[in-house]
Amino acid sequence: MAARAGLGYITPPKPSDNNTTCILNKGDTGALESQRYYLARKTVLEMLRDRGCVVDDSEVDRTLSEFRSVFGEKPDVDQLRICVPFLSRPSKKILVIFCGPLEINKAKATGIILNILNKESLHRIILVLENKINHFARTVFEECQVKMEMFPITELFANITKHVAAPKIEILSTMEKEQLLKKYELADKQLPYMLESDAIARYYGLEKKQVVKVTYNSKNTGLLVTYRCVI
Known part of the structure:
Protein backbone atom coordinates (compact mmCIF):
# COMPACT_ATOMS: atom_id res chain seq x y z
CA MET A 1 0.00 0.00 0.00
CA ALA A 2 1.35 3.42 -0.91
CA ALA A 3 2.32 5.72 1.93
CA ARG A 4 -0.01 8.63 2.48
CA ALA A 5 0.47 11.95 4.19
CA GLY A 6 -1.67 13.09 7.07
CA LEU A 7 -3.73 10.89 9.35
CA GLY A 8 -6.61 10.04 7.07
CA TYR A 9 -9.28 11.98 8.95
CA ILE A 10 -10.79 15.39 8.45
CA THR A 11 -8.81 18.07 10.24
CA PRO A 12 -11.02 20.97 11.37
CA PRO A 13 -10.70 23.89 8.95
CA LYS A 14 -8.61 26.86 9.94
CA PRO A 15 -10.92 29.50 11.40
CA SER A 16 -11.98 32.15 8.91
CA ASP A 17 -13.18 35.57 10.01
CA ASN A 18 -16.76 34.30 10.05
CA ASN A 19 -16.39 31.02 11.94
CA THR A 20 -13.84 32.57 14.31
CA THR A 21 -16.53 35.03 15.34
CA CYS A 22 -18.94 32.13 15.91
CA ILE A 23 -16.39 30.33 18.10
CA LEU A 24 -15.75 33.45 20.14
CA ASN A 25 -19.20 34.93 20.66
CA LYS A 26 -21.51 32.21 22.02
CA GLY A 27 -23.58 34.79 23.88
CA ASP A 28 -20.66 36.17 25.87
CA THR A 29 -21.00 39.84 26.81
CA GLY A 30 -17.42 40.43 27.98
CA ALA A 31 -14.47 41.75 26.02
CA LEU A 32 -13.70 39.77 22.87
CA GLU A 33 -9.98 40.24 23.52
CA SER A 34 -10.06 38.30 26.78
CA GLN A 35 -12.10 35.51 25.20
CA ARG A 36 -9.54 35.11 22.40
CA TYR A 37 -6.69 34.82 24.89
CA TYR A 38 -8.68 32.50 27.13
CA LEU A 39 -9.38 30.00 24.35
CA ALA A 40 -5.83 30.12 22.96
CA ARG A 41 -4.18 29.77 26.37
CA LYS A 42 -6.45 26.85 27.31
CA THR A 43 -5.51 24.99 24.11
CA VAL A 44 -1.82 25.70 24.70
CA LEU A 45 -2.06 24.29 28.23
CA GLU A 46 -3.75 21.15 26.89
CA MET A 47 -1.05 20.86 24.22
CA LEU A 48 1.72 21.16 26.81
CA ARG A 49 0.10 18.48 28.96
CA ASP A 50 -0.21 16.19 25.93
CA ARG A 51 3.50 16.71 25.25
CA GLY A 52 4.33 15.40 28.71
CA CYS A 53 4.74 18.68 30.58
CA VAL A 54 3.65 19.32 34.15
CA VAL A 55 0.44 21.34 33.90
CA ASP A 56 -1.85 22.03 36.84
CA ASP A 57 -5.44 20.86 36.25
CA SER A 58 -6.73 24.07 37.81
CA GLU A 59 -5.06 26.03 34.99
CA VAL A 60 -6.62 23.89 32.26
CA ASP A 61 -10.06 23.79 33.89
CA ARG A 62 -10.20 27.54 34.58
CA THR A 63 -13.44 29.09 33.31
CA LEU A 64 -13.64 32.26 31.24
CA SER A 65 -14.94 34.26 34.21
CA GLU A 66 -12.08 32.95 36.37
CA PHE A 67 -9.61 33.82 33.60
CA ARG A 68 -10.96 37.38 33.51
CA SER A 69 -10.75 37.71 37.28
CA VAL A 70 -7.03 36.84 37.07
CA PHE A 71 -5.97 38.53 33.82
CA GLY A 72 -8.70 41.13 33.26
CA GLU A 73 -10.83 42.00 30.23
CA LYS A 74 -7.76 43.20 28.31
CA PRO A 75 -4.93 40.90 29.42
CA ASP A 76 -1.29 41.96 29.47
CA VAL A 77 0.34 39.44 27.13
CA ASP A 78 3.45 39.27 29.33
CA GLN A 79 1.25 37.92 32.14
CA LEU A 80 -0.03 35.15 29.86
CA ARG A 81 3.40 33.53 29.51
CA ILE A 82 3.70 29.89 30.45
CA CYS A 83 6.87 28.03 31.42
CA VAL A 84 6.51 24.40 32.46
CA PRO A 85 8.94 21.47 32.88
CA PHE A 86 8.65 17.99 31.42
CA LEU A 87 7.43 15.36 33.85
CA SER A 88 10.20 12.98 32.76
CA ARG A 89 12.90 15.68 32.55
CA PRO A 90 12.22 18.41 35.13
CA SER A 91 15.39 20.28 34.15
CA LYS A 92 14.01 20.91 30.64
CA LYS A 93 11.11 23.28 30.03
CA ILE A 94 8.87 24.72 27.33
CA LEU A 95 8.29 28.47 27.32
CA VAL A 96 5.17 29.93 25.68
CA ILE A 97 5.15 33.60 24.69
CA PHE A 98 2.07 35.51 23.54
CA CYS A 99 3.46 38.09 21.13
CA GLY A 100 0.63 40.63 21.16
CA PRO A 101 -1.21 42.40 18.33
CA LEU A 102 1.69 44.32 16.74
CA GLU A 103 3.56 43.06 13.69
CA ILE A 104 6.80 41.34 14.61
CA ASN A 105 9.84 42.96 13.00
CA LYS A 106 13.54 42.38 13.61
CA ALA A 107 13.69 44.76 16.58
CA LYS A 108 10.71 43.17 18.32
CA ALA A 109 12.04 39.66 17.66
CA THR A 110 15.44 40.63 19.06
CA GLY A 111 13.74 42.08 22.14
CA ILE A 112 11.79 38.86 22.70
CA ILE A 113 14.98 36.78 22.56
CA LEU A 114 16.97 39.13 24.82
CA ASN A 115 14.24 39.06 27.47
CA ILE A 116 14.25 35.26 27.74
CA LEU A 117 16.16 34.18 30.84
CA ASN A 118 17.83 30.81 31.47
CA LYS A 119 17.75 29.72 27.83
CA GLU A 120 19.92 26.73 28.69
CA SER A 121 17.00 25.14 30.57
CA LEU A 122 14.60 25.49 27.63
CA HIS A 123 13.75 22.62 25.28
CA ARG A 124 11.38 24.64 23.09
CA ILE A 125 9.91 28.11 22.80
CA ILE A 126 6.37 28.46 21.44
CA LEU A 127 5.30 31.81 20.02
CA VAL A 128 1.59 32.63 19.78
CA LEU A 129 1.22 35.12 16.93
CA GLU A 130 -1.55 37.66 16.40
CA ASN A 131 -0.03 39.53 13.49
CA LYS A 132 2.44 39.13 10.64
CA ILE A 133 6.08 38.28 11.19
CA ASN A 134 8.55 39.56 8.61
CA HIS A 135 11.53 37.79 7.08
CA PHE A 136 14.11 39.53 9.26
CA ALA A 137 12.26 38.56 12.44
CA ARG A 138 12.08 34.94 11.28
CA THR A 139 15.83 34.98 10.74
CA VAL A 140 16.36 36.18 14.32
CA PHE A 141 14.22 33.35 15.67
CA GLU A 142 15.90 30.75 13.45
CA GLU A 143 19.29 31.78 14.86
CA CYS A 144 18.12 31.31 18.45
CA GLN A 145 19.88 28.48 20.28
CA VAL A 146 16.49 27.08 21.32
CA LYS A 147 14.07 25.62 18.76
CA MET A 148 11.15 27.98 18.12
CA GLU A 149 7.62 26.99 17.14
CA MET A 150 5.02 29.46 15.87
CA PHE A 151 1.24 29.18 16.10
CA PRO A 152 -1.20 31.81 14.81
CA ILE A 153 -3.60 32.52 17.67
CA THR A 154 -6.61 31.64 15.48
CA GLU A 155 -5.33 28.05 15.19
CA LEU A 156 -5.57 27.74 18.96
CA PHE A 157 -9.19 28.72 19.48
CA ALA A 158 -10.09 25.01 19.36
CA ASN A 159 -8.09 21.89 20.21
CA ILE A 160 -7.86 19.82 17.00
Whole structure:
Protein backbone atom coordinates (compact mmCIF):
# COMPACT_ATOMS: atom_id res chain seq x y z
CA MET A 1 0.00 0.00 0.00
CA ALA A 2 1.35 3.42 -0.91
CA ALA A 3 2.32 5.72 1.93
CA ARG A 4 -0.01 8.63 2.48
CA ALA A 5 0.47 11.95 4.19
CA GLY A 6 -1.67 13.09 7.07
CA LEU A 7 -3.73 10.89 9.35
CA GLY A 8 -6.61 10.04 7.07
CA TYR A 9 -9.28 11.98 8.95
CA ILE A 10 -10.79 15.39 8.45
CA THR A 11 -8.81 18.07 10.24
CA PRO A 12 -11.02 20.97 11.37
CA PRO A 13 -10.70 23.89 8.95
CA LYS A 14 -8.61 26.86 9.94
CA PRO A 15 -10.92 29.50 11.40
CA SER A 16 -11.98 32.15 8.91
CA ASP A 17 -13.18 35.57 10.01
CA ASN A 18 -16.76 34.30 10.05
CA ASN A 19 -16.39 31.02 11.94
CA THR A 20 -13.84 32.57 14.31
CA THR A 21 -16.53 35.03 15.34
CA CYS A 22 -18.94 32.13 15.91
CA ILE A 23 -16.39 30.33 18.10
CA LEU A 24 -15.75 33.45 20.14
CA ASN A 25 -19.20 34.93 20.66
CA LYS A 26 -21.51 32.21 22.02
CA GLY A 27 -23.58 34.79 23.88
CA ASP A 28 -20.66 36.17 25.87
CA THR A 29 -21.00 39.84 26.81
CA GLY A 30 -17.42 40.43 27.98
CA ALA A 31 -14.47 41.75 26.02
CA LEU A 32 -13.70 39.77 22.87
CA GLU A 33 -9.98 40.24 23.52
CA SER A 34 -10.06 38.30 26.78
CA GLN A 35 -12.10 35.51 25.20
CA ARG A 36 -9.54 35.11 22.40
CA TYR A 37 -6.69 34.82 24.89
CA TYR A 38 -8.68 32.50 27.13
CA LEU A 39 -9.38 30.00 24.35
CA ALA A 40 -5.83 30.12 22.96
CA ARG A 41 -4.18 29.77 26.37
CA LYS A 42 -6.45 26.85 27.31
CA THR A 43 -5.51 24.99 24.11
CA VAL A 44 -1.82 25.70 24.70
CA LEU A 45 -2.06 24.29 28.23
CA GLU A 46 -3.75 21.15 26.89
CA MET A 47 -1.05 20.86 24.22
CA LEU A 48 1.72 21.16 26.81
CA ARG A 49 0.10 18.48 28.96
CA ASP A 50 -0.21 16.19 25.93
CA ARG A 51 3.50 16.71 25.25
CA GLY A 52 4.33 15.40 28.71
CA CYS A 53 4.74 18.68 30.58
CA VAL A 54 3.65 19.32 34.15
CA VAL A 55 0.44 21.34 33.90
CA ASP A 56 -1.85 22.03 36.84
CA ASP A 57 -5.44 20.86 36.25
CA SER A 58 -6.73 24.07 37.81
CA GLU A 59 -5.06 26.03 34.99
CA VAL A 60 -6.62 23.89 32.26
CA ASP A 61 -10.06 23.79 33.89
CA ARG A 62 -10.20 27.54 34.58
CA THR A 63 -13.44 29.09 33.31
CA LEU A 64 -13.64 32.26 31.24
CA SER A 65 -14.94 34.26 34.21
CA GLU A 66 -12.08 32.95 36.37
CA PHE A 67 -9.61 33.82 33.60
CA ARG A 68 -10.96 37.38 33.51
CA SER A 69 -10.75 37.71 37.28
CA VAL A 70 -7.03 36.84 37.07
CA PHE A 71 -5.97 38.53 33.82
CA GLY A 72 -8.70 41.13 33.26
CA GLU A 73 -10.83 42.00 30.23
CA LYS A 74 -7.76 43.20 28.31
CA PRO A 75 -4.93 40.90 29.42
CA ASP A 76 -1.29 41.96 29.47
CA VAL A 77 0.34 39.44 27.13
CA ASP A 78 3.45 39.27 29.33
CA GLN A 79 1.25 37.92 32.14
CA LEU A 80 -0.03 35.15 29.86
CA ARG A 81 3.40 33.53 29.51
CA ILE A 82 3.70 29.89 30.45
CA CYS A 83 6.87 28.03 31.42
CA VAL A 84 6.51 24.40 32.46
CA PRO A 85 8.94 21.47 32.88
CA PHE A 86 8.65 17.99 31.42
CA LEU A 87 7.43 15.36 33.85
CA SER A 88 10.20 12.98 32.76
CA ARG A 89 12.90 15.68 32.55
CA PRO A 90 12.22 18.41 35.13
CA SER A 91 15.39 20.28 34.15
CA LYS A 92 14.01 20.91 30.64
CA LYS A 93 11.11 23.28 30.03
CA ILE A 94 8.87 24.72 27.33
CA LEU A 95 8.29 28.47 27.32
CA VAL A 96 5.17 29.93 25.68
CA ILE A 97 5.15 33.60 24.69
CA PHE A 98 2.07 35.51 23.54
CA CYS A 99 3.46 38.09 21.13
CA GLY A 100 0.63 40.63 21.16
CA PRO A 101 -1.21 42.40 18.33
CA LEU A 102 1.69 44.32 16.74
CA GLU A 103 3.56 43.06 13.69
CA ILE A 104 6.80 41.34 14.61
CA ASN A 105 9.84 42.96 13.00
CA LYS A 106 13.54 42.38 13.61
CA ALA A 107 13.69 44.76 16.58
CA LYS A 108 10.71 43.17 18.32
CA ALA A 109 12.04 39.66 17.66
CA THR A 110 15.44 40.63 19.06
CA GLY A 111 13.74 42.08 22.14
CA ILE A 112 11.79 38.86 22.70
CA ILE A 113 14.98 36.78 22.56
CA LEU A 114 16.97 39.13 24.82
CA ASN A 115 14.24 39.06 27.47
CA ILE A 116 14.25 35.26 27.74
CA LEU A 117 16.16 34.18 30.84
CA ASN A 118 17.83 30.81 31.47
CA LYS A 119 17.75 29.72 27.83
CA GLU A 120 19.92 26.73 28.69
CA SER A 121 17.00 25.14 30.57
CA LEU A 122 14.60 25.49 27.63
CA HIS A 123 13.75 22.62 25.28
CA ARG A 124 11.38 24.64 23.09
CA ILE A 125 9.91 28.11 22.80
CA ILE A 126 6.37 28.46 21.44
CA LEU A 127 5.30 31.81 20.02
CA VAL A 128 1.59 32.63 19.78
CA LEU A 129 1.22 35.12 16.93
CA GLU A 130 -1.55 37.66 16.40
CA ASN A 131 -0.03 39.53 13.49
CA LYS A 132 2.44 39.13 10.64
CA ILE A 133 6.08 38.28 11.19
CA ASN A 134 8.55 39.56 8.61
CA HIS A 135 11.53 37.79 7.08
CA PHE A 136 14.11 39.53 9.26
CA ALA A 137 12.26 38.56 12.44
CA ARG A 138 12.08 34.94 11.28
CA THR A 139 15.83 34.98 10.74
CA VAL A 140 16.36 36.18 14.32
CA PHE A 141 14.22 33.35 15.67
CA GLU A 142 15.90 30.75 13.45
CA GLU A 143 19.29 31.78 14.86
CA CYS A 144 18.12 31.31 18.45
CA GLN A 145 19.88 28.48 20.28
CA VAL A 146 16.49 27.08 21.32
CA LYS A 147 14.07 25.62 18.76
CA MET A 148 11.15 27.98 18.12
CA GLU A 149 7.62 26.99 17.14
CA MET A 150 5.02 29.46 15.87
CA PHE A 151 1.24 29.18 16.10
CA PRO A 152 -1.20 31.81 14.81
CA ILE A 153 -3.60 32.52 17.67
CA THR A 154 -6.61 31.64 15.48
CA GLU A 155 -5.33 28.05 15.19
CA LEU A 156 -5.57 27.74 18.96
CA PHE A 157 -9.19 28.72 19.48
CA ALA A 158 -10.09 25.01 19.36
CA ASN A 159 -8.09 21.89 20.21
CA ILE A 160 -7.86 19.82 17.00
CA THR A 161 -7.21 16.60 18.93
CA LYS A 162 -10.73 16.89 20.35
CA HIS A 163 -12.28 16.88 16.89
CA VAL A 164 -15.03 14.26 16.58
CA ALA A 165 -13.05 12.29 13.97
CA ALA A 166 -9.64 12.56 15.63
CA PRO A 167 -7.98 9.20 16.39
CA LYS A 168 -5.92 8.44 19.48
CA ILE A 169 -2.25 9.38 19.04
CA GLU A 170 0.60 7.71 20.93
CA ILE A 171 4.22 8.76 20.40
CA LEU A 172 6.61 5.82 20.30
CA SER A 173 9.89 5.97 22.19
CA THR A 174 13.12 5.20 20.33
CA MET A 175 13.08 1.67 21.73
CA GLU A 176 9.43 1.12 20.81
CA LYS A 177 10.14 2.33 17.28
CA GLU A 178 13.07 -0.08 16.92
CA GLN A 179 10.94 -2.97 18.19
CA LEU A 180 8.17 -2.12 15.72
CA LEU A 181 10.53 -1.97 12.74
CA LYS A 182 12.22 -5.21 13.79
CA LYS A 183 8.90 -7.00 14.26
CA TYR A 184 7.68 -6.18 10.75
CA GLU A 185 11.15 -6.14 9.14
CA LEU A 186 10.73 -2.59 7.88
CA ALA A 187 12.79 0.56 7.53
CA ASP A 188 11.16 3.71 8.87
CA LYS A 189 10.86 5.07 5.31
CA GLN A 190 8.57 2.13 4.49
CA LEU A 191 5.98 3.20 7.04
CA PRO A 192 3.05 5.41 6.03
CA TYR A 193 4.15 8.95 6.68
CA MET A 194 3.01 12.17 8.30
CA LEU A 195 4.46 15.53 7.31
CA GLU A 196 6.25 17.50 10.01
CA SER A 197 3.98 20.39 9.01
CA ASP A 198 0.82 18.32 9.64
CA ALA A 199 -1.42 19.97 12.24
CA ILE A 200 -1.22 16.93 14.52
CA ALA A 201 2.57 16.75 14.22
CA ARG A 202 2.81 20.43 15.13
CA TYR A 203 0.44 20.01 18.07
CA TYR A 204 2.66 17.32 19.60
CA GLY A 205 5.91 19.01 18.55
CA LEU A 206 7.01 15.96 16.56
CA GLU A 207 10.31 15.85 14.70
CA LYS A 208 11.46 13.99 11.61
CA LYS A 209 11.80 10.19 11.97
CA GLN A 210 9.59 10.03 15.05
CA VAL A 211 6.87 7.38 14.81
CA VAL A 212 3.34 7.58 16.18
CA LYS A 213 0.74 4.90 16.78
CA VAL A 214 -2.65 5.96 15.44
CA THR A 215 -5.76 4.21 16.75
CA TYR A 216 -9.14 4.70 15.09
CA ASN A 217 -12.29 3.47 16.80
CA SER A 218 -15.56 4.41 15.15
CA LYS A 219 -18.66 2.84 13.69
CA ASN A 220 -17.23 3.26 10.20
CA THR A 221 -13.72 1.88 10.80
CA GLY A 222 -14.16 -0.29 13.87
CA LEU A 223 -10.91 -0.67 15.80
CA LEU A 224 -8.01 0.09 13.47
CA VAL A 225 -4.35 0.62 14.41
CA THR A 226 -1.73 2.05 12.09
CA TYR A 227 1.65 3.77 12.40
CA ARG A 228 3.04 6.94 10.84
CA CYS A 229 6.61 8.15 10.50
CA VAL A 230 7.21 11.91 10.51
CA ILE A 231 9.08 13.25 7.48
